[in-house]
Amino acid sequence: MLSEVLLYLGLDAPLHTQAKVTTAQSIDMSSSFSVKTVIDATVGAGGYSREICGTGAKVLGIEIDPAMAEIAKLSLKESCPSFKLIVGNFANIESIAKIEGFEAVWGIVFDLGVASPQLISLTRGFSFKNPDALLDMRLDPENQGVSASDLLNALDKSSLMKLFSQTCQFHESKRLAVRIIEERILKPFETVGDFIEATKGIFKKRGIVNPATRPFLALRIAVNSELENLQVALTDSAKLLKPGGRIVVVSFHSGEDQIVKKTFLQFVKLGLGRVLTKKPIVASRAEIEINPRARSAKLRAFEKN
Numbered sequence: 001m002l003s004e005v006l007l008y009l010g011l012d013a014p015l016h017t018q019a020k021v022t023t024a025q026s027i028d029m030s031s032s033f034s035v036k037t038v039i040d041a042t043v044g045a046g047g048y049s050r051e052i053c054g055t056g057a058k059v060l061g062i063e064i065d066p067a068m069a070e071i072a073k074l075s076l077k078e079s080c081p082s083f084k085l086i087v088g089n090f091a092n093i094e095s096i097a098k099i100e101g102f103e104a105v106w107g108i109v110f111d112l113g114v115a116s117p118q119l120i121s122l123t124r125g126f127s128f129k130n131p132d133a134l135l136d137m138r139l140d141p142e143n144q145g146v147s148a149s150d151l152l153n154a155l156d157k158s159s160l161m162k163l164f165s166q167t168c169q170f171h172e173s174k175r176l177a178v179r180i181i182e183e184r185i186l187k188p189f190e191t192v193g194d195f196i197e198a199t200k201g202i203f204k205k206r207g208i209v210n211p212a213t214r215p216f217l218a219l220r221i222a223v224n225s226e227l228e229n230l231q232v233a234l235t236d237s238a239k240l241l242k243p244g245g246r247i248v249v250v251s252f253h254s255g256e257d258q259i260v261k262k263t264f265l266q267f268v269k270l271g272l273g274r275v276l277t278k279k280p281i282v283a284s285r286a287e288i289e290i291n292p293r294a295r296s297a298k299l300r301a302f303e304k305n
């Protein structure tokens with residue numbers, strides 16, 4: 001999705017190509033070379049930030065996970081000296097941007113979800129491939145008090161049903177909620193394996209996708225208030241764009257995509273701008289072959305008037 005992200009951010013032409021066009025068309029050099037400012041609201045390991053920096057743009061990065069922020073800092077230190085990284089929640093994008101002087105930006109990008117180092121970590125509990133890991137799932141363990149196992153051990157039946165219904169069908173959510181309550185009386189939930197055990201027989205395997213995928217995702221969304229954070233961040237992002245500035249969002253499940261779609265339509269209704277993607281842009285087959293996670297990626301873009 002990286003090339004599509006750059007395209008929709010209006011950064012697809014690298015600096016040397018822009019220079020050629022500028023010379024040929026004799027466009028005013030000062031305006032075409034004013035530095036573009038971009039906020040990468042989900043820095044992760046820094047892949048997007050590096051490419052955006054490579055176009056000559058000045059990047060402000062936001063990353064909630066201190067461990068990911070360390071990885072990004074190291075990887076961007078040399079290649080992107082002007083990059084500024086804030087460890088924080090993108091729900092606070094407006095105040096972070098204002099403090100850092102990124103109040104009228106060229107573009108803002110969100111690449112939602114979790115990054116590979118988080119997924120493969122043996123201790124964070126983000127993947128059902130590590131059954132012995134503690135069922136934690138907090139993106140920001142320093143500031144978030146409630147882990148995934150805390151939720152499973154404390155919520156009542158209707159709250160558990162509501163939590164799982166973000167990604168699971170009603171009857172699946174109900175059966176899982178009942179089973180969790182039965183099992184936690186015998187032994188509190190501690191590990192990823194405990195949760196996988198509880199999902200057995202409830203979810204049908206769809207293709208190659210592990211049946212625990214959807215309840216696992218619902219739990220992560222709840223632990224990190226992912227949908228609430230996204231809603232606040234998108235609404236505030238519109239205030240931070242300069243005229244012609246763009247928001248580009250890559251989402252990975254329908255809960256996220258619906259928020260992006262509805263919020264952009266709301267912006268249009270309010271006369272703030274236009275949606276650049278009539279339908280969401282999806283990954284090519286070739287990209288999905290290299291990166292199977294891209295199969296559920298959807299890109300939407302909005303441009304401010």
Ligand SMILES: C[S@@+](CC[C@H](N)C(=O)[O-])C[C@H]1O[C@@H](n2cnc3c(N)ncnc32)[C@H](O)[C@@H]1O
Nearest residue numbers: 042044045046047048064089090111113114115
């Ligand atoms: C899919 S990864 C981004 C990968 C990145 N584009 C790259 O090229 O490496 C998503 C990142 O967003 C971070 N994230 C998730 N929710 C966040 C939030 N509310 N505020 C800031 N960062 C968040 C995650 O910790 C993760 O590192």
